[in-house]
Every structure is written in structure tokens, then in C-alpha cells.
Amino acid sequence: MxxxxxxxxxxxxxxxxxxxxxxxxxxxxxxxxxxxxxxxxxxxxxxxxxxxxxxxxxxxxxxxxxxxxxxxxxxxxxxxxxxxxxxxxxxxxxLKSGANSLAPLLVMEASPTMLAPWHGLGARASRDGSSGFKAAHGEEIWEFGSQNPAQSKLFNDGMASHARRAVSEIVERYGGVFEGIGSLVDVGGGDGTALRCIVEACPWIRGINYDLPHVVSAAQQRQGVEHVAGDMFEHVPKADAAFIMWVLHDWSDDECVQILTKCREAVPKEPGKVIIAEAVIFEGEEDKYRDVKLALGVAMLSHTDKGKEIGLLKSGIS
Missing domain, CATH: 1.10.10.10 (Winged helix-like DNA-binding domain superfamily/Winged helix DNA-binding domain)
Structure with a gap:
């Protein structure tokens, strides 16, 4: 043959x-x-x-x-x-009862609401700048969540299951980044799971979980974490440092600059820092999560109007 x-x-x-x-x-x-x-x-x-x-x-x-x-x-x-x-x-x-379970994330992604935009991916690609989510549901994902509590909970439960695993890895590998921080604001922190995990690992930190009103109003109270409602494009609460995970990939480059500017305004020069956790697609390099990252890149195309995963080329960021 x-x-x-x-x-x-x-x-x-x-x-x-x-x-x-x-x-x-x-x-x-x-x-x-x-x-x-x-x-x-x-x-x-x-x-x-x-x-x-x-x-x-x-x-x-x-x-x-x-x-x-x-x-x-x-x-x-x-x-x-x-x-x-x-x-x-x-x-x-x-496991539904598993502390490290990704079941909520899978159930969220498999929900009819999140699957519907994928059926319009071809149309989305031909009209750059308008999300498949809005085409399927009449409004963007954040506005839709504010009007649909069940979907908002499904989304935040899914993000929380990812946060538990991701923050554990971040603390284990890069725990030193949280040293010397007395207060930390998690920008777009959902139900506060990520911040709770950070505070449990670093009990000297006072946590401020910052997200949209409909998100924090439904969040459970967590020891060491204060929930604050607001819009990250307008204001970020003052803290020694800002933490932002799986948020910037939802927005355009210009919008990311706006968000990061508000984060920079919220933290002092010393010991102030902005800690970013995102997936990065390294072109031309072996990566066991490459398929997942590439899928995330298309998911951003399907579910947001301008979001994308960060791609790193030899010549710089793509």
C-alpha cells in the first residue's frame, strides 16, 4: 500500500x-x-x-x-x-461530590444555551465583530446571565470548578507572587471560589471579590472574602494587588487595556502588582494542552464578539 x-x-x-x-x-x-x-x-x-x-x-x-x-x-x-x-x-x-471535579464546567459547556452559538460559527466567522451568542440569544453572554439566574449559576459553577484546580496549581508553582500582599482584589472573580482558595492558602490576605451585581448578589459568603459589585471598565476596588483570571480573553485588545488601566489605578506602586492568569498558545512548541487551548480560541470566537486566546509567536504576540 x-x-x-x-x-x-x-x-x-x-x-x-x-x-x-x-x-x-x-x-x-x-x-x-x-x-x-x-x-x-x-x-x-x-x-x-x-x-x-x-x-x-x-x-x-x-x-x-x-x-x-x-x-x-x-x-x-x-x-x-x-x-x-x-x-x-x-x-x-x-464526581458530583468531588472537590477537584470538572463536572460543573462540562455541564455548563454542554448546556443548550452554550451550545447554540456553535451552530452559527460559520455565520459568526463571516461577520467579524458580532458574537454567535448574541445571534443565538439576542444579547451578549453577560447581559443574558443578568436576566437568567439559572444560566448565571450554571456559568459561575462551571468557572468555580475550573478555579479550584487552577488556583491550586498557581499557588503551588507561583505562590511567591502572593507574598507581601495584605489585600487582593479578584477582578471578575465570579462567585469568589478562586479568591477563597487563595486566601485559604495565604491566610494573611484580605480578599475582595469583584464582579457584576447579579453575580456577587448570588454568591455565598466566604470567610476572608468580601463581595463587591461593580463594573471593571469603570472602577476596580483599592487593594495591594489585583488578580485577574480567565477574564481578559473575553475582550478586545483595547478593552483589555481599559481593564488593566483600572487595575493599575487600584493598586499602589509598592507592593502593588497585577497578577494575570490566562491560557497562552505557544506556536511551534509541544504542549499537552494544545488541543484544549485551540478549542478555547474557537470558543471565544463563538461566545464573544472580540475575545481571543493569547498566541505567542517567535516574533511576539499574535
Whole structure:
């Protein structure tokens, strides 16, 4: 078989991954909603299909097909000697009760509200400057959230699940950046989860969680964290330092300058600092999260009018 034939054969197989490309998200979302991983964990970590079907109130036949797919994708392991399923490191990441679970983020991204803009991606690409989210729902994502509390909670729960994992990594790798800071304002901090994690790791810090009124009004009270409502384009509360994570990628370059200017105005020269946490796409370099970052880049195209992920070329920022 010549090289061209090998490539063609590979393409014939790979195209089916795109025909049914929605399947992984849909089936994993189903597993989260049924709390399959939680059911396995609560039954000693190993359970037969009939017992699992009883635990999650499903048809054994239907659940068997779902579990076959999830096992194939690495979410569960089926032990032939006992004919029982057990969790894997992957399924532990979708535990509803898991401290490090990303289940809320997946459920948020898989919601009809967040999926609808993707269906207009082609139209969005042809009319640069108008978001797919607004085309699908009549208003931008932030305005939509202010009028739809359920969607706002879904979004903030998803962001919180990411924040718990991200802040843990940030503190572990770059914890020194928080030394000498008495107060820290988290700009666009959602429900305050990121700031709570920072304050728990650095108890000398007084935290100010800053976000839109409809976001902070629904946020739970957290020890060491004060919720403040406002607009980051107009004002940022005074603090020794500002922290801003997964916010700048939602806005244009000019809007980012406006936000960062307000952050700079809020902090003193000493020990003032602005701490930015964002995904960065390094062109031409190996990166285990490259697929995720590229997907985020298209998600910004789908869900915002001017947002984008930062790209670094050898010649500078793209």
C-alpha cells in the first residue's frame, strides 16, 4: 500500500470521529447527570451492572451501552474476573461530590444555551465583530446571565470548578507572587471560589471579590472574602494587588487595556502588582494542552464578539 493510500484509509476512519463528534460530551454529561461515578464510589469502588442500574434508576440494557462506551473512553474499568465496574482517574474528575471535579464546567459547556452559538460559527466567522451568542440569544453572554439566574449559576459553577484546580496549581508553582500582599482584589472573580482558595492558602490576605451585581448578589459568603459589585471598565476596588483570571480573553485588545488601566489605578506602586492568569498558545512548541487551548480560541470566537486566546509567536504576540 502506497503512502497516499495509507493517508486516505486513515482519513476514512477519522472522519467518523467528526460525524459522531458530539457523542463524548453527550455521554459524559449523561454520566454526570446520573451520578454514575458517585454511585460506583459509594458502593466500595466496584459494582456490577445490575446493581449500578438499580443505584442510578436506569434500564440495565441502556446503561450497559452507556457503560460500554464510557469504559472504551477510559472513564471506567470493567474487571472481567468479577464483572464489576470501578472508577478510573478520569471518572473521578466527574464526581458530583468531588472537590477537584470538572463536572460543573462540562455541564455548563454542554448546556443548550452554550451550545447554540456553535451552530452559527460559520455565520459568526463571516461577520467579524458580532458574537454567535448574541445571534443565538439576542444579547451578549453577560447581559443574558443578568436576566437568567439559572444560566448565571450554571456559568459561575462551571468557572468555580475550573478555579479550584487552577488556583491550586498557581499557588503551588507561583505562590511567591502572593507574598507581601495584605489585600487582593479578584477582578471578575465570579462567585469568589478562586479568591477563597487563595486566601485559604495565604491566610494573611484580605480578599475582595469583584464582579457584576447579579453575580456577587448570588454568591455565598466566604470567610476572608468580601463581595463587591461593580463594573471593571469603570472602577476596580483599592487593594495591594489585583488578580485577574480567565477574564481578559473575553475582550478586545483595547478593552483589555481599559481593564488593566483600572487595575493599575487600584493598586499602589509598592507592593502593588497585577497578577494575570490566562491560557497562552505557544506556536511551534509541544504542549499537552494544545488541543484544549485551540478549542478555547474557537470558543471565544463563538461566545464573544472580540475575545481571543493569547498566541505567542517567535516574533511576539499574535
Amino acid at each position: 502506497d503512502v497516499k493510500s495509507i493517508k486516505e484509509e486513515k482519513a476514512e476512519v477519522e472522519i467518523w470521529q467528526y460525524v459522531f463528534g458530539f457523542t463524548p460530551m453527550a455521554v459524559v454529561k449523561c454520566a454526570i447527570e446520573l451520578e454514575i461515578a458517585d454511585a460506583v464510589e459509594s458502593r466500595g469502588g466496584a459494582v456490577s451492572l445490575p446493581d449500578l442500574a438499580s443505584a442510578v434508576a436506569c434500564s440495565p440494557s441502556a446503561l450497559g451501552r452507556i457503560m460500554r462506551y464510557l469504559t472504551h473512553r477510559g472513564f471506567f474499568e470493567l474487571h472481567e474476573s468479577t464483572n464489576q465496574y470501578s472508577n478510573t482517574p478520569l471518572s473521578l474528575l466527574i
